[in-house]
Amino acid sequence: MEAHEIHKAFIDIYGQPDLLVRSPARINLIGEHTDYNGGFVLPAAINKETYFAISGNGTRTCNVYSKHFDETVTFELDDIKPSDKSWANYLIGAVDQVQKNGYKVHGFNIVFGGNIPIGAGLSSSASVECGLIFSINELFSLGIEPVEIIKMGQKAENEFVGVQCGIMDQFINVMGKKDHALRLDCRSLEYYYFPLKLNNxxxxxxxxxxxxxxxxxxxxxxxxxxxxxxxxxxxxxxxxxxxxxxxxxxxxxxxxxxxxxxxxxxxxxxxxxxxxxxxxxxxxxxxxxxxxxxxxxxxxxxxxxxxxxxxxxxxxxxxxxxxxxxxxxxxxxxxxxxxxxxxxxxxxxxxxxxxxxxxxxxxxxxxxxxxxxAPAEGTSEAAVSECVNTKSSL
Structure with missing residues (x-):
């Protein structure tokens, strides 16, 4: 499922989106079971992605359509509670964290989906959580810093979804750099980039x-x-x-x-x-x-x-x-x-x-x-015009 499919699905349901975002999966090159021991990990964002098409709707209601499951979940910003659809809780939990941190969220319509294999251990969950927080941040000009997006994404999974993950997945999702791996100190959150150019x-x-x-x-x-x-x-x-x-x-x-x-x-x-x-x-x-x-x-x-x-x-x-x-x-x-x-x-x-x-x-x-x-950039905006051009060239 590619960006043009998400873009088209949004147009079919809601009209033209205000914003298109891509949010990558990740690999961990080396450094396993070191994260919860205050150690080092060496992940990289990769070119498998979740795509989000989003627009504000001027209400206090959020409408979320999953292209993968062909399902829509609606929730109220003033009455956040878990959904009986497990996939939706990664997104609802992300919105919940943004609000709990004092940012003013407005109602929105969103369509999301992508090409990250589910259950492969490539962290599709962090892609969804951080991708949505990034989208909301850009759409409503909230001014959330990258490290805040990372921590909110992790807390959404820990507290709302109930999975006690470390911070590596969200960190590399937001901070990934094309053609590079990132060494993260899981104790201090200091990080450094290293070239991941494997030549032949x-x-x-x-x-x-x-x-x-x-x-x-x-x-x-x-x-x-x-x-x-x-x-x-x-x-x-x-x-x-x-x-x-x-x-x-x-x-x-x-x-x-x-x-x-x-x-x-x-x-x-x-x-x-x-x-x-x-x-x-x-x-x-x-x-x-x-x-x-x-x-x-x-x-x-x-x-x-x-x-x-x-x-x-x-x-x-x-x-x-x-x-x-x-x-x-x-x-x-x-x-x-x-x-x-x-x-x-x-x-x-x-x-x-x-x-x-x-x-x-x-x-x-x-x-x-x-x-x-291949190593890719962290979560970022994709121009809607580029998506339209991609679609028309197929």
């Missing part, structure tokens, strides 16, 4: 199309194990506030007290933070091969030390080993399903897609979904 390589995502029931419970257990590790370490090293502050020799010294499981969880997070920092240096130098090795190390740490992989993800990564045209790959996301990220030679990508699809289907009787993606 491209980024291929392989969606396993599985989500194991262990995902939520194991995720919560890992968080608890990390917190337990910090408590034990802090008793010996009072300066420690999070695993970000822990050095491997400190951890090794406390192995008997930590126990094997907690030790391993902490060890992975410490090593993953170091991999993020090293990967940034490699990208800065154009060392694609070194960056790729870090992706593999990250995956094996996730699989063997943090233990959040699954047979499907391990198969997809194993398929790439000893293929010189693939310089790096790892599982991406919380674990137990979702996508792998692969750095593949451009000249090999078609053969790679065919071969890995056939092998995965033969092994698991599932045909994976494959996406080629």
């Amino acid at each position: 390589y491209c980024i291929i995502l392989c969606n396993s199309l599985v989500s194991h029931s262990l995902a939520t419970s194991a995720y919560n257990t890992r968080k608890e194990e990390c917190l337990r590790g910090v408590e034990i370490i802090k008793a010996h090293y009072p300066e420690v506030e999070s695993l970000r502050d822990v050095k491997l020799p400190m951890l090794q010294h406390l192995l008997p007290e930590l126990g094997e499981n907690v030790f391993n969880r902490c060890k992975f997070v410490i090593e993953e933070n170091l991999r993020v920092l090293e990967s940034c240096d490699q990208l800065q130098k154009g060392d694609v091969a070194g960056f790729g090795r870090n992706l593999y190390d990250s995956h094996y740490g996730l699989a063997l030390t943090y233990k959040v992989s699954c047979p499907e993800l391990d198969f997809l990564i194993g398929f790439t080993i000893n293929k010189p045209q693939v310089v790096g790959a790892r599982m991406m996301g919380g674990g137990f399903g979702g996508c792998t990220i692969n750095i593949v030679e451009n000249t090999y990508k078609d053969d790679f897609i065919q071969a890995i699809s056939d092998a995965y289907q033969q092994r698991f009787e599932i045909m994976p979904e494959i996406y080629e993606v």
Whole structure:
């Protein structure tokens, strides 16, 4: 679903929109399970997007049409409450946050949809939340700063939708930069851009199309194990506030007290933070091969030390080993399903897609979904005239 389709749907329902906005999905190149441990992540916005066409309607009523679900939800600005349509709560929650922060919102009509694969772990939710807040901000000239949009988007998901996500997804959605990755310090929110120019390589995502029931419970257990590790370490090293502050020799010294499981969880997070920092240096130098090795190390740490992989993800990564045209790959996301990220030679990508699809289907009787993606700009306005021109050229 592309911008011209959203634009046309709005015209058919409401007339000409005042504004057209694009809001990207994201990948996380490296830095998994470090966010809730006060560490570093290295995401990039990508060229999969949600599009919004919006106009004010001069009332206190908001009409929201989802092109994907072919459904309209209407809500009142003076009586915000959850909808029985789960998709609508990401948008209602975003409006709720804008109002709670003291900004004057007026009624609007909106049509939204896009080409972000749902359930692939590419953060379609942050795209919807931040994309709508950005749209409202532009439409009504509210003067909301980017960091406020980020925090409102996260709070909408935490408090209204009820998903306890970190801040990475919303941050990269708003602050993404074309042809760059962004290193985010999840403790201070300081960030730096690094060039993501892979020369003769491209980024291929392989969606396993599985989500194991262990995902939520194991995720919560890992968080608890990390917190337990910090408590034990802090008793010996009072300066420690999070695993970000822990050095491997400190951890090794406390192995008997930590126990094997907690030790391993902490060890992975410490090593993953170091991999993020090293990967940034490699990208800065154009060392694609070194960056790729870090992706593999990250995956094996996730699989063997943090233990959040699954047979499907391990198969997809194993398929790439000893293929010189693939310089790096790892599982991406919380674990137990979702996508792998692969750095593949451009000249090999078609053969790679065919071969890995056939092998995965033969092994698991599932045909994976494959996406080629590229680093893109964060949420931004798209000119309606450009959309009309795009439409007329099709």
